[in-house]
Amino acid sequence: MKKLLAFIICVVAAANVWAGDNDNYIQVDWYPLCTDSVGWNIYTGGFVIGWDNASGIDVNMGRSIDIGWLNVIGAKFKTRHGQRITMGVGIDWRNFRLSNDVRFHKDGENLSIVPYPDGAESRRSRVKVFSLTVPVLLRQRLFSTVDIFAGPVVNFNLHASMETAFTLNGEKVKDTSSKIHQVPVTVDIMGGVKWKFIGAYVRYSPCHVLQERYAPAFNPFTAGIIMGF
Numbered sequence: 001m002k003k004l005l006a007f008i009i010c011v012v013a014a015a016n017v018w019a020g021d022n023d024n025y026i027q028v029d030w031y032p033l034c035t036d037s038v039g040w041n042i043y044t045g046g047f048v049i050g051w052d053n054a055s056g057i058d059v060n061m062g063r064s065i066d067i068g069w070l071n072v073i074g075a076k077f078k079t080r081h082g083q084r085i086t087m088g089v090g091i092d093w094r095n096f097r098l099s100n101d102v103r104f105h106k107d108g109e110n111l112s113i114v115p116y117p118d119g120a121e122s123r124r125s126r127v128k129v130f131s132l133t134v135p136v137l138l139r140q141r142l143f144s145t146v147d148i149f150a151g152p153v154v155n156f157n158l159h160a161s162m163e164t165a166f167t168l169n170g171e172k173v174k175d176t177s178s179k180i181h182q183v184p185v186t187v188d189i190m191g192g193v194k195w196k197f198i199g200a201y202v203r204y205s206p207c208h209v210l211q212e213r214y215a216p217a218f219n220p221f222t223a224g225i226i227m228g229f
Contacts, residue, residue, distance in 0.1 A: 038078050043086055046070025046135075048201065050224020054209075057113060057218045058099045064126070066203075066222045068092035070135050070153075070229065082141030086229075090133040092155065094220065096209070097126040103164045106177045111215035117168055125164040129182055129209060131155040137190065149229075150191035153203065157182045160210070181214040183207060192226060199226045 052064035074088015098104065098113070103125035105114045116123055137151035160182035164175040186209070192201030203222040210216070 038080055041076045041078065043074045043076035043088060044071055046086075046090065046229040047227045048092075048224055050201070050203070050222040052094055052096055053221045053223075054096055054218040055221065057096070057216055058102060059218075060097045060099050063095075063097045065095050066092070066224060068133065070133070070137075070226075084139040084141075084147075085137070086139065087134070087136045090135060092131045092133050094129045094131070094222070095126055096128075096218075096220070097124065103166070104162045104175075105164065106162060106175060106180070109179075109181070109214055111162060111177075111180050111210065113216055116166055120166040120168050120173075122165070122167045124166070125162075127160065127162050127180065127209070129157055130159045131157045135190065139194075145196045147194045147199075148192070149194065150189075153188040153190050155186045155188060155205075157184055157186060157209075181211040182209060183211055188220075194226065194229055197228055199229065200224070201226045 046069065048066065048068045048070060050066040051061050052066050053059050053061040068091060070090045071086060071088035072090050074086060074090075077085045100123045101115065102113050103116055103123065104127060105112050133153055133155050135151065135153040137149050137153075139147045139149040141147050159178070160180050161178040162176065162180050166173055186205055186207035188203050188205040188207075190201060190203040192199050201222075201224060203220075205220050207219070208217045209220060210218075
């Protein structure tokens with residue numbers, strides 16, 4: 001990849017040198033890249049960090065983190081009336097950590113939630129999900145520096161894992177699995193408000209994270225901050 005990028009840069013530079021003062025040489029127009037002009041723009045941005053909760057299971061929201069990049073690469077269309085539509089491809093990593101009273105337990109193909117053994121200490125149990133995301137968000141300018149935004153986010157859930165760890169009678173016990181049957185594709189509804197380059201968002205999914213026949217059914221809800229959007 002680095003060699004290809006270096007080759008492209010050399011070709012562009014050589015073309016400009018070769019042309020000299022000739023007005024007919026090819027010029028690369030970088031104007032649409034990461035701008036906010038009226039019309040279509042190449043776009044990147046939307047770094048999010050939030051805290052996950054879920055209906056259906058007992059989640060410790062303070063220790064369940066959502067980290068994502070809404071648009072690694074995408075497109076933005078801006079109208080003359082303050083509307084912007086952004087769409088692209090991003091990444092997201094969610095962590096659902098249970099309260100200290102219960103834990104995830106894998107038995108064969110099935111994942112369940114059970115109590116810890118009596119006397120268990122240093123308890124932690126979580127499910128992590130990594131997704132490729134496709135957000136389509138409509139932004140409306142309210143004031144000169146304030147926007148509101150909302151829209152669907154499609155998640156292609158590429159990987160999920162479970163980990164439970166605790167100490168019992170002085171011995172460390174750890175249970176892990178990377179085959180917990182996540183739902184391959186889910187859809188979230190996302191919305192929020194932005195001031196300049198920082199804002200707040202909420203995100204809810206009517207879809208279950210894990211397949212019901214293999215695991216407990218739960219729907220995630222996330223609240224957090226968004227930057228560079």
